[in-house]
Amino acid sequence: MTGHRHAAWPPAPIRTERLVLRASEARDRAAFVDLFASPEVGVYAGGSRPRDELERTAPEVPGQRPGFFVAELDRAMIGMITLDPRDAGRPGHVRPGGGETELGYMFLPRAWGRGYAAEACTAALDWLAGVRPGEPVVLCTQSANDRAMRLAARLGFTEVERFEEFGAEQWFGVRELPASTGV
Numbered sequence: 468m469t470g471h472r473h474a475a476w477p478p479a480p481i482r483t484e485r486l487v488l489r490a491s492e493a494r495d496r497a498a499f500v501d502l503f504a505s506p507e508v509g510v511y512a513g514g515s516r517p518r519d520e521l522e523r524t525a526p527e528v529p530g531q532r533p534g535f536f537v538a539e540l541d542r543a544m545i546g547m548i549t550l551d552p553r554d555a556g557r558p559g560h561v562r563p564g565g566g567e568t569e570l571g572y573m574f575l576p577r578a579w580g581r582g583y584a585a586e587a588c589t590a591a592l593d594w595l596a597g598v599r600p601g602e603p604v605v606l607c608t609q610s611a612n613d614r615a616m617r618l619a620a621r622l623g624f625t626e627v628e629r630f631e632e633f634g635a636e637q638w639f640g641v642r643e644l645p646a647s648t649g650v
Contacts, residue, residue: 485586488590
């Protein structure tokens, strides 16, 4: 992964007060299908996908790649966190050539409203600060997504710009990660 080329992947599982962030496993497949088939999740993520299509096409181990964390509660996947290079062809950048690390996340509706996304995103950002000290991280969400806007503020993202993409106004923000002291 471009943003984490010096980091071993997957890292050891990251434990928070309530969650474990880890690499994807075959046992997560059903939760991935639930996540991407959920109409509630799809509202601000381009819509849900048909469950039968997902059952047919999802790989045995979905999300098996650098920068992809499963958020696990009580040994079950409740969501996912991604740290990926932002596509240079999309609007919204803080570097001239693009490629900034972009934070993404999706959680199953049953996990909403309990602070799990904030806890998991904070842990992933802390991990990134250790492997890429000072790396700016960007986040893009529909400005109509109140929950995501509140989480962006809670995580310390500040607005850079707004633009139209995917038929909706997008909010684009950046978070400067602190330089690591021990890496």
